Amino acid sequence: MATRKPLVMVGGKPQQLPEGDRLLGVGHFLPVGLAAGGYALVSVTEQATIRVGLALGGSVEVPVGV
Secondary structure, X not given: OOXXXXXXXXXXXXXXXXXXXXXXXXXXXXXEEOOOOOEEEEEOOOEEEXXXXXXXXXXXXXXXXX
């Protein structure tokens, strides 16, 4: 499947967001499943590290970013 970029207006015409540009003020959220069921949306800005608990015990840090 092809990767799609957000559509933006450039010079009054719609086109895909140019490479290297990014949308400011737009939130990025990562859905994280909860052990008790359901999920929570974690806000991710730039670069972040999320500690994930493992089923067999212990945890691992996962780098995420936008």
